[in-house]
Amino acid sequence: MGRPARGGCGRLRGAGERPGGGALVSTRRRISREAGERALEAWSAAHDSGAAAVDRQTEATAVRYCLEELAARHPGNAVEVRVPPFGVAQCIPGPRHTRGTPPTVVEARPQAWLELATGRLGFTAALAAHAVEASGVRSDLSGFLPLFPLEGADAQTAVPHAPAEPQEVAPEAQDPSAEGQAH
Structure with missing residues (x-):
């Protein structure tokens, strides 16, 4: 009765998992700053050294800590950030959804x-590399990341890419054959 619920493969279910593997639930601050920073530092050291990935529990803690931090710094319900299988966070002010x-x-x-x-990858670059999928009008997280910028990193990696401004294309640039035509 008093035992924690177990997910598949006999492991304990994480904060973002539901019985039966259904949709993830929104994360609340559950990871202490010390534990989160420790996990993020361990992941960072392994990533930077090119070593094998950290263990699953450390990676899960680092991911959940960053999701919690995003939700704490930018509270709201307009955007849902999902990092399966570890968690999900709702953040950024705007219209609230309640179902589906x-x-x-x-x-x-x-x-x-x-x-x-951590600023090792900009949001625009992540989209271009298909490392991130984003949909919806508020899905550009460039202005909200990185959460933990690297110390001493160059501007290419530590600063998130600014969202691209839509640019109008001149009519003559749209149709190259129109250039030589009489007006």
Whole structure:
């Protein structure tokens, strides 16, 4: 009766998992700052040294800590950030959804999420590399990341990429054959 619920393969279910493997639930602050920073530092050291990945528990703690931090710094319910299988966070002010799939979703693999959170990867570059999937009008997280920028890193990796401004294309640039035509 008093035993914790177990997920598949006999392991304990994490904060973002439901019985039966259904949808993840929104994360609340459950990881202490010390434990989160320790896990993030261990992941960072392994990542930077090119060593094998950290153990699953350390990676899960680092991912959940970064999700919790994003939600704490930018509270709201307009965007759902998913990092399966470890967790999900709702963040950023805006319209709130109450049922079904939210209108704005960002989903990343754990490695990509940690690279984004630490500034090793910019959001635009992550989209271009298909490391992140984003849908909805508020899905550009460039202004909210990195959460933990690298100390002493160059601007290429430590600063998130600014969202691209839409640019109008001149009519003559749209149709190259129109250039030689009479007006």
